Amino acid sequence: MDTTLSATGAEGQPLLCNGAASGASSGVGGTSGLHHSWPDHHASCAGCDEYRNRRDKNGDLLACDTVISIGAAASPVERGGEPRLLQEKWKTLVAFTFLSANLILNLTCLAYVHERIPDRAKFPPLPDVFFDLFPPLDWALDVSESIIIFCIWSTLGLLLIHRYRWIVLQRVFFIMGLLYFMRSITMFVTQVPVASTTYYCSPKANSTNPLLIMKRVAQLLSGFGLSINGQHTFCGDYIYSGHTVILTLAYLVVREYSPQRCKYLHLVYLVLSAVGILMVLLSRGHYTVDVVIGYYVTSRVFWIYHTLANNMSLKVASQNNYLSRSWWFPLFSYFEKNVGGVVPRQYEWPLPWPRRWLPRTRIS
Structure with missing residues (x-):
C-alpha cells in the first residue's frame, strides 16, 4: 500500500514522498520497492533519507504515516458522522x-x-x-x-x-x-x-x-x-x-x-x-x-x-x-x-x- 510522508523543507514547502507519485509500480511490492521508487530530486532530502532508514530498519509505521482503513464498519452508534437515531x-x-x-x-x-x-x-x-x-x-x-x-x-x-x-x-x-x-x-x-x-x-x-x-x-x-x-x-x-x-x-x-x-x-x-x-x-x-x-x-x-x-x-x-x-x-x-x-x-x-x-x- 502506498504510504505518504509530509515533511517541510528549508524553504517551507511541503515535500511529499510517495512511491506512486514517481510512476514506478515497484513501490507497491514491499520496503525495498518503496526505497527504489523515490524521485531523484528527493534523493538528497534529509527528512526522506531518515524516513527510509527507519522504515528499512524496523518496518514499523511512523507517526507521520497516513493510515487508511479499508472496509471498516461504521459504529452502531454513529454512521456518517451523525448519531444513529431510530x-x-x-x-x-x-x-x-x-x-x-x-x-x-x-x-x-x-x-x-x-x-x-x-x-x-x-x-x-x-x-x-x-x-x-x-x-x-x-x-x-x-x-x-x-x-x-x-x-x-x-x-x-x-x-x-x-x-x-x-x-x-x-x-x-x-x-x-x-x-x-x-x-x-x-x-x-x-x-x-x-x-x-x-x-x-x-x-x-x-x-x-x-x-x-x-x-x-x-x-x-x-x-x-x-x-x-x-x-x-x-x-x-x-x-x-x-x-x-x-x-x-x-x-x-x-x-x-x-x-x-x-x-x-x-x-x-x-x-x-x-x-x-x-x-x-x-x-x-x-x-x-x-x-x-x-x-x-x-x-x-x-x-x-x-x-x-x-x-x-x-x-x-x-x-x-x-x-x-x-x-x-x-x-x-x-x-x-x-x-x-x-x-x-x-x-x-x-x-x-x-x-x-x-x-x-x-x-x-
Missing part, C-alpha cells in the same frame, strides 16, 4: 397514551379532592408572602391561561417541523406524563384551603360515587383543564402548580430543541413563562409554594432525563450510576433504547406536499 412512531404513541392516562388520573384526583377541601367559610387562605405584597387580580388568571395556550400550540408547531419529531414528541409526552403522575400524588395526599376568596367553586355533592367522578372528569376534559373555558369549577388542585409545569416545560423544550442562535426566541419564551407564572400568583390561582415546587420538579425531571439521554454511559444501570435509580428509569430505557446520541437541532417540512418543491432545511 424514530419509532409506535413508541411515540405509547408515550402519548402514558400522558393521556396520567392526565385523566390527575383530573380524577381533582374531582375527588374537591369534596375534601376545607370549608371556605371556616378556613381562610393560608399565609403567603406574595399575597401580602401584591393585591389580588381576578383577570390575571385569564392572561396566564392565554399565554399557556399560545405556548402549547407554538411549541407543538416547533416540534412538528423538527427532523426527529417522533423522538422529541416521545420525550415531551413521557416527561409530561411523569409530571402529571407525581402531581396526582401530591394533590391527593394533602388538601389546603382555597387560595382565592373570589374564585367560583362548584358546590360539594358530599358524595364520591364513581359516576359523579366520571362526570366531573368529562367536564374538565371538555375544557382541557383550564378555567378560561368555564369548565374548571372544581377546587383543590394546588400542590403543585400545573400552570407552572406547562409554562416551565414549554420554555425548556424550546430552549433545548430550537436553534442555538435564536437567542431572542428563547428570551421571548422565558419572559412569557415568567409573566404567566406571575399572573397565576396575582390571581390567587396558586400559593407561592405550589409554583416553587412546580418549577423545581419540572426542571429537574427535564434535566435528569436529557442528561441520561445525551450520555450513552448513563443509559446503563450500574452501581455508580445513581441517576439510574430513578423509579422511572426502566421506562426511560424502553423509550431511549434505539436513540444513539444527542438529537441534533435539524428541521424539515413534515408533509409530503409541498416538500417536493422545497429543499430540506437543516439548522444546527
Whole structure:
C-alpha cells in the first residue's frame, strides 16, 4: 500500500514522498520497492533519507504515516458522522397514551379532592408572602391561561417541523406524563384551603360515587383543564402548580430543541413563562409554594432525563450510576433504547406536499 510522508523543507514547502507519485509500480511490492521508487530530486532530502532508514530498519509505521482503513464498519452508534437515531412512531404513541392516562388520573384526583377541601367559610387562605405584597387580580388568571395556550400550540408547531419529531414528541409526552403522575400524588395526599376568596367553586355533592367522578372528569376534559373555558369549577388542585409545569416545560423544550442562535426566541419564551407564572400568583390561582415546587420538579425531571439521554454511559444501570435509580428509569430505557446520541437541532417540512418543491432545511 502506498504510504505518504509530509515533511517541510528549508524553504517551507511541503515535500511529499510517495512511491506512486514517481510512476514506478515497484513501490507497491514491499520496503525495498518503496526505497527504489523515490524521485531523484528527493534523493538528497534529509527528512526522506531518515524516513527510509527507519522504515528499512524496523518496518514499523511512523507517526507521520497516513493510515487508511479499508472496509471498516461504521459504529452502531454513529454512521456518517451523525448519531444513529431510530424514530419509532409506535413508541411515540405509547408515550402519548402514558400522558393521556396520567392526565385523566390527575383530573380524577381533582374531582375527588374537591369534596375534601376545607370549608371556605371556616378556613381562610393560608399565609403567603406574595399575597401580602401584591393585591389580588381576578383577570390575571385569564392572561396566564392565554399565554399557556399560545405556548402549547407554538411549541407543538416547533416540534412538528423538527427532523426527529417522533423522538422529541416521545420525550415531551413521557416527561409530561411523569409530571402529571407525581402531581396526582401530591394533590391527593394533602388538601389546603382555597387560595382565592373570589374564585367560583362548584358546590360539594358530599358524595364520591364513581359516576359523579366520571362526570366531573368529562367536564374538565371538555375544557382541557383550564378555567378560561368555564369548565374548571372544581377546587383543590394546588400542590403543585400545573400552570407552572406547562409554562416551565414549554420554555425548556424550546430552549433545548430550537436553534442555538435564536437567542431572542428563547428570551421571548422565558419572559412569557415568567409573566404567566406571575399572573397565576396575582390571581390567587396558586400559593407561592405550589409554583416553587412546580418549577423545581419540572426542571429537574427535564434535566435528569436529557442528561441520561445525551450520555450513552448513563443509559446503563450500574452501581455508580445513581441517576439510574430513578423509579422511572426502566421506562426511560424502553423509550431511549434505539436513540444513539444527542438529537441534533435539524428541521424539515413534515408533509409530503409541498416538500417536493422545497429543499430540506437543516439548522444546527
